Amino acid sequence: MEWLSEQQQAAWRPFVALLLRLPTALDAQLQKDAGITQFDYLVLSGLSEAPGRTLRMSELAATANSSLSRLSHVVSRLEARGWVRREQGPGDGRGINAVLTDAGLDKVRQTAPGHVEAVRELLVSTLSDEEFAQLGAIAKKVLAAQGIKVIIPNGPC
Amino acid sequence: MEWLSEQQQAAWRPFVALLLRLPTALDAQLQKDAGITQFDYLVLSGLSEAPGRTLRMSELAATANSSLSRLSHVVSRLEARGWVRREQGPGDGRGINAVLTDAGLDKVRQTAPGHVEAVRELLVSTLSDEEFAQLGAIAKKVLAAQGIKVIIPNGPC
DNA sequence: AGAACAAAGTTGATGCTTCAACTATATGTC
DNA sequence: GACATATAGTTGAAGCATCAACTTTGTTCT
Numbered sequence: 557m558e559w560l561s562e563q564q565q566a567a568w569r570p571f572v573a574l575l576l577r578l579p580t581a582l583d584a585q586l587q588k589d590a591g592i593t594q595f596d597y598l599v600l601s602g603l604s605e606a607p608g609r610t611l612r613m614s615e616l617a618a619t620a621n622s623s624l625s626r627l628s629h630v631v632s633r634l635e636a637r638g639w640v641r642r643e644q645g646p647g648d649g650r651g652i653n654a655v656l657t658d659a660g661l662d663k664v665r666q667t668a669p670g671h672v673e674a675v676r677e678l679l680v681s682t683l684s685d686e687e688f689a690q691l692g693a694i695a696k697k698v699l700a701a702q703g704i705k706v707i708i709p710n711g712p713c
Numbered sequence: 714m715e716w717l718s719e720q721q722q723a724a725w726r727p728f729v730a731l732l733l734r735l736p737t738a739l740d741a742q743l744q745k746d747a748g749i750t751q752f753d754y755l756v757l758s759g760l761s762e763a764p765g766r767t768l769r770m771s772e773l774a775a776t777a778n779s780s781l782s783r784l785s786h787v788v789s790r791l792e793a794r795g796w797v798r799r800e801q802g803p804g805d806g807r808g809i810n811a812v813l814t815d816a817g818l819d820k821v822r823q824t825a826p827g828h829v830e831a832v833r834e835l836l837v838s839t840l841s842d843e844e845f846a847q848l849g850a851i852a853k854k855v856l857a858a859q860g861i862k863v864i865i866p867n868g869p870c
Numbered sequence: 871a872g873a874a875c876a877a878a879g880t881t882g883a884t885g886c887t888t889c890a891a892c893t894a895t896a897t898g899t900c
Numbered sequence: 901g902a903c904a905t906a907t908a909g910t911t912g913a914a915g916c917a918t919c920a921a922c923t924t925t926g927t928t929c930t
Contacts, residue, residue: 559829564837567849570863572755574852575736576778577861580888587888593916598729614878621733626917628880633916650878650925672716680721682858687851692724694840694848695731701839704734706727737918744918750886771908783887785910790886807895807908 578678585674590667595620597664597671599630600639603656604664605709610655612645619707639663735835742831747824752777754821754828756787757796757813761821762866766813769802773811776864796820
């Protein structure tokens with residue numbers, strides 16, 4: 557059983573700090589400006605980028621990196637706010653589609669600029685292009701080691 | 714107002730995925746093996762490394778990267794479990810010290826190996842030394858841009 | 871076709887986090 | 901010295917995440 561070396565600690569600690577602080581900061585911005593969480597935003601924007609603004613719950617969970625249970629609760633809340641609607645999916649009788657409503661699309665469009673700006677301010681602008689690319693490559697590698705493939709839709713953020 | 718470029722998205726998405734998945738995975742390990750959260754662990758181990766196993770609430774909050782409110786709740790729970798005790802601090806009449814009890818120290822010692830192993834497995838082992846160092850440097854830089862200095866005590870993890 | 875098992879989703883309970891409001895002590899200012 | 905303001909910390913309420921249990925539908929094997 558080995559502890560972390562001093563060099564490893566010197567990398568690990570700041571990373572843990574980032575893991576705690578960045579989501580808090582991003583959530584605070586979204587909560588304040590739009591009354592939603594980052595996870596809500598991920599779900600809404602994930603749907604907004606999907607063909608027909610529609611995704612099966614399990615696929616949406618994959619793009620949002622969440623459990624199905626978490627997603628189900630969140631979709632219920634988003635549904636109650638009129639931004640998402642559930643539909644029985646075709647084919648597989650178990651499949652449920654989450655569909656982004658027009659109001660939901662509006663919400664994403666209103667929310668995106670502020671959120672993108674926060675991401676820029678808090679993260680992107682503080683790093684060189686090369687560093688940011690390194691960060692992405694490292695994240696990808698770590699996830700790949702756990703068999704996770706990141707889904708990259710083509711949207712604002 | 715600018716969106717993220719395609720290269721930036723290609724870095725941002727995996728990073729978001731990591732931000733969501735890694736804490737979940739670490740929390741799951743600690744919850745399963747020790748019945749505590751990662752944040753609990755951070756508080757306990759932070760105290761275990763402090764002189765006299767004692768830190769003022771506000772200092773502890775800084776080392777654990779948390780709000781005072783969150784810390785206060787957590788310390789109350791840890792106190793109820795017999796791992797931490799509150800003491801009136803000397804000097805400043807407002808200062809409260811959190812002190813790690815013997816039982817608390819035992820808990821950290823029992824918990825640390827499994828947690829360190831999880832960190833190794835999930836993160837450290839998947840990266841080269843250089844990559845891991847890069848990750849640390851990047852995290853440090855991002856935090857520094859927000860005026861946050863990371864406190865690095867000398868403990869297992 | 872029937873039994874066993876797996877996959878998709880939901881639900882309710884429990885515990886954690888956040889926010890705003892509050893108390894108490896310290897510090898600065900006139 | 902009194903007043904205003906800032907800092908340290910706590911608390912309760914509301915919202916969110918997680919886990920286990922459950923239902924329903926699909927798949928596999930014989």
